[in-house]
Amino acid sequence: MSSILERIVTYILGGLLGTAIGVLTNSFKLPIFEGEGMSVIIVAVTTILGLLASIIIIEAKSQAVLKHNNAIRDETVALITHEMRTALTSTGWAIDMVLKKYSQNLTPDDAELLKDANGSIKQTVMHSVNLLDISMLDIGKLHISLQWTTLDKVEQMFHEVMEKYNLGATKNGIKLVGDIKLDHDRKAEVDMMRLRIVLENLIENAFQYIGTGKKEIDVTISNDNKNMKIVVKDSGIGIPAKEKDKIFSEFYRASNARKALGSGSGIGLYTCCKYIKAHRGTLAFESKEGEGTTFFATVPLNTVADVDGFLKKI
Ligand code: ADP
Numbered sequence: 001m002s003s004i005l006e007r008i009v010t011y012i013l014g015g016l017l018g019t020a021i022g023v024l025t026n027s028f029k030l031p032i033f034e035g036e037g038m039s040v041i042i043v044a045v046t047t048i049l050g051l052l053a054s055i056i057i058i059e060a061k062s063q064a065v066l067k068h069n070n071a072i073r074d075e076t077v078a079l080i081t082h083e084m085r086t087a088l089t090s091t092g093w094a095i096d097m098v099l100k101k102y103s104q105n106l107t108p109d110d111a112e113l114l115k116d117a118n119g120s121i122k123q124t125v126m127h128s129v130n131l132l133d134i135s136m137l138d139i140g141k142l143h144i145s146l147q148w149t150t151l152d153k154v155e156q157m158f159h160e161v162m163e164k165y166n167l168g169a170t171k172n173g174i175k176l177v178g179d180i181k182l183d184h185d186r187k188a189e190v191d192m193m194r195l196r197i198v199l200e201n202l203i204e205n206a207f208q209y210i211g212t213g214k215k216e217i218d219v220t221i222s223n224d225n226k227n228m229k230i231v232v233k234d235s236g237i238g239i240p241a242k243e244k245d246k247i248f249s250e251f252y253r254a255s256n257a258r259k260a261l262g263s264g265s266g267i268g269l270y271t272c273c274k275y276i277k278a279h280r281g282t283l284a285f286e287s288k289e290g291e292g293t294t295f296f297a298t299v300p301l302n303t304v305a306d307v308d309g310f311l312k313k314i
Contacts, residue, residue, distance in 0.1 A: 010054045018050020019043055074139045081132040085125055092121040130197055134271055144278045146189040148302075151182040151223065157196050158221055165203055174207065174215045181222045188228050188301045194275045195299070198283075199230060201268045202295045206234035208261055209293070223301060227281070230297040238289040247285070248273045256289065272297075 022043030025033065033042055095118045103111065136142045162178040169176035199219075206217045213235055220231045239247060243254045251266040258264070269283075276283040279299045287293035 007058055010058050011051060014050040014052075014054025014057075015047050016050070018047040018053075021050070022046035071139060074135045077135040078132055078139070078141075081128050081135065085128040085132065088121050088125045088128065092118055092125065095121070126193060126197060126200075129193055130271060133194075133274075134267060137271070137274055142274060142278065144191040144194050144275065146191050146279065148187050149190045149192060150184060151186050151188065151228065151301075152184040153192065154188070154190065154195070154221065154228065155180050155182050155184070157192060158199070158219075161196060161199055161203065162219065164200075165207070168207065169217070172207070172210075172215075174210060174217060177216070177218045179218070179220045179222075181220075182228065183223055186223060186228075186301050188279075188299050190279065190299065191275070195279070198272045198275050198297060199232075201272050202230070202232040202297070205268065205295075206232055206236060206293070208264070209236040209257055210234055211237040211260065225301075227298040227300055230299075231294060233292065233294040235292040238291050238293055239285070239287040240289045244285075244287065248283070 022045070025042055025046065026039040033039070095114055099106075099111065099114055099118070106114070133142055133144075158178065158180050162176070165176060168174075203217070203219060210217070216235045218231070218233045220229075220233075222229055222231075237256050237260055239254050240256055243252075246252045247254065248269050249266075250270045252270075253264050253266040273283050276297050276299070281297060281299040283295065283297045285293055285295045
């Protein structure tokens with residue numbers, strides 16, 4: 001940002017330069033500028049143009065500085081988050097190794113403690129991946145690592161996630177129902193950690209916006225011939241019709257959600273949408289205010305034969 005002094009000096013210089021150009025133009029006594037009061041008008045017009053030019057220059061300079069500072073901030077956040085994630089991942093591996101190598105010597109309580117610590121580390125790694133992706137999105141450098149995965153791996157991830165949220169559901173009087181029907185021999189190109197972030201985000205939102213009514217959440221994953229489909233349905237506060245088209249925008253929170261829950265970032269769905277698009281899938285929802293919301297995410301599938309064919313081509 002330009003300092004006030006710098007702004008004032010630039011405006012004065014711009015004005016003076018404009019006045020000088022006006023006086024100089026008058027000194028040529030050009031026939032087209034002849035006439036009563038013309039010299040005053042010319043000086044006035046060139047002075048105003050000089051002032052306008054100085055305003056434009058100052059604004060352009062401020063924008064350039066702001067853009068540069070934002071880029072430095074985003075790169076720094078990305079770098080720190082990356083370092084954090086690497087450190088956490090190695091700590092997680094170290095705990096895993098201790099658990100495997102010394103399992104005989106550990107008391108059940110100690111083993112449980114280490115498992116909990118590892119669970120928290122994995123969760124923090126996921127959050128840092130998400131944080132890193134958000135800053136990468138800002139600088140247009142989101143990279144996700146898609147790998148051909150059989151759907152039984154998705155099923156395994158689904159059970160882990162459901163287990164994680166079951167306890168919270170019971171505590172909060174929420175009926176959480178999970179149902180998974182996947183053809184295990186099918187494959188999809190998936191970044192499992194990001195897909196898990198999407199699933200967890202949709203379930204967490206369903207928890208957050210469940211309201212005070214009947215409190216039911218259904219999570220279903222299934223597939224047809226073309227797609228794997230994740231559906232998270234809740235009986236919560238819903239999304240106001242007028243605000244539906246803004247729900248995937250960065251930082252957007254619907255008015256009823258802000259009222260129901262003071263905290264929230266409006267960044268979760270925005271990132272989920274980018275993740276699913278990177279899987280060449282779709283993310284959509286249906287909702288009625290006061291009745292509930294259903295989110296649908298799809299990820300395209302290939303049969304094993306198709307995948308092999310695809311892999312031969314690259
Ligand atoms: P946050 O939950 O932190 O506000 P999100 O990006 O996850 O941010 O969601 C954006 C907005 O979408 C929420 O603020 C809320 O208005 C709306 N929303 C998302 N999921 C639901 C849901 N299951 N029920 C009602 N509103 C929802």
